[in-house]
Amino acid sequence: MSLNRVNRLARLAILPLMALTIAFAWRAQPREVEATPPPAKGTLVVANLRAESLTFIDLALDPPQARSLAVPGPAHELAVLGSHLYVTLGRADRLVEVDPRAPGILRSVEFPEATPHGLAVAPGRLLVSLDTANRVDELDAFTLATLGSWPTGDTPHAVAYAGGEIYVTDSRDGRLRLLGDAPRLADTSALPESLAIVGNLAVTADADGRALTVFERETLRHLRHIDLGAAPVRVIPLDATRVLVSLSDTSEVAVVDVATGAIERRRAVGARPDGLCLDPAGEYLAVVSNADNRVDFFRVEDWSPAGSLSTPDGPGSCIWLS
Numbered sequence: 464m465s466l467n468r469v470n471r472l473a474r475l476a477i478l479p480l481m482a483l484t485i486a487f488a489w490r491a492q493p494r495e496v497e498a499t500p501p502p503a504k505g506t507l508v509v510a511n512l513r514a515e516s517l518t519f520i521d522l523a524l525d526p527p528q529a530r531s532l533a534v535p536g537p538a539h540e541l542a543v544l545g546s547h548l549y550v551t552l553g554r555a556d557r558l559v560e561v562d563p564r565a566p567g568i569l570r571s572v573e574f575p576e577a578t579p580h581g582l583a584v585a586p587g588r589l590l591v592s593l594d595t596a597n598r599v600d601e602l603d604a605f606t607l608a609t610l611g612s613w614p615t616g617d618t619p620h621a622v623a624y625a626g627g628e629i630y631v632t633d634s635r636d637g638r639l640r641l642l643g644d645a646p647r648l649a650d651t652s653a654l655p656e657s658l659a660i661v662g663n664l665a666v667t668a669d670a671d672g673r674a675l676t677v678f679e680r681e682t683l684r685h686l687r688h689i690d691l692g693a694a695p696v697r698v699i700p701l702d703a704t705r706v707l708v709s710l711s712d713t714s715e716v717a718v719v720d721v722a723t724g725a726i727e728r729r730r731a732v733g734a735r736p737d738g739l740c741l742d743p744a745g746e747y748l749a750v751v752s753n754a755d756n757r758v759d760f761f762r763v764e765d766w767s768p769a770g771s772l773s774t775p776d777g778p779g780s781c782i783w784l785s
Contacts, residue, residue, distance in 0.1 A: 691717060758781070
């Protein structure tokens with residue numbers, strides 16, 4: 464690690480641990496829908512792009528309470544490694560390490576003029592895609608020193624780790640890339656914004672292509688194109704063969720079997736849905752609405768609504784802590 468990098472880390476190592484506690488009320492359910500118990504376990508963390516903050520919602524309290532942590536830039540992607548939360552701050556060219564219990568910022572790493580966006584964890588390591596630098600950096604989670612870098616195509620956006628392999632979408636090139644000693648490339652539809660690993664499959668959510676593209680994970684062999692008729696901005700695994708997809712322009716969440724290509728369900732949600740988070744038990748889904756500044760909850764068993772909560776301005780990604 465260079466001396467300049469160490470100095471930057473030292474200057475930002477301990478930032479004020481300031482949080483605001485807010486009590487929330489569940490929004491009423493439509494009268495025709497039988498009431499479903501709201502989730503009552505864990506802490507939901509929401510990254511607020513326009514408000515440049517993180518919101519920590521303690522769902523175990525009645526009513527739920529939230530603490531807000533200001534961050535020095537628009538918060539994009541979230542990941543957990545050990546007891547710490549990591550956040551990419553796009554236009555601020557930083558990654559921050561957060562103690563979710565305080566909450567407070569512990570350390571920060573700068574990526575000058577590189578625009579960090581995608582974030583994934585590997586054993587003892589963090590993987591960060593850098594939109595404007597066209598590379599993926601690997602960081603040691605203990606020191607936050609850079610261990611290595613991989614060149615990518617134009618605007619690497621989403622990054623994922625599975626089975627010892629690193630996958631990244633070159634969003635402007637419309638490609639999925641497997642990094643490492645035997646790199647591979649495969650064409651997606653236009654503008655792959657999100658990426659999920661589902662068993663032996665790699666699935667890209669292609670916003671301008673209005674589709675999912677499914678590949679065999681080890682070879683990147685193209686398996687199928689699933690036309691959604693809407694712009695998918697995020698995809699996450701639901702189980703061994705199905706994914707959840709947020710459809711931004713139609714304000715829906717879709718359940719898709721990527722092994723068969725079948726679209727099993729579409730569920731209306733708030734305007735411009737983005738973040739999708741399953742609770743640690745897989746019983747509830749949280750859907751973040753970027754335009755409506757709220758989180759909607761659903762019970763996965765029957766997809767019944769389970770309440771909603773307001774958020775600060777411009778929520779995007781989320782993560783559900785146990």
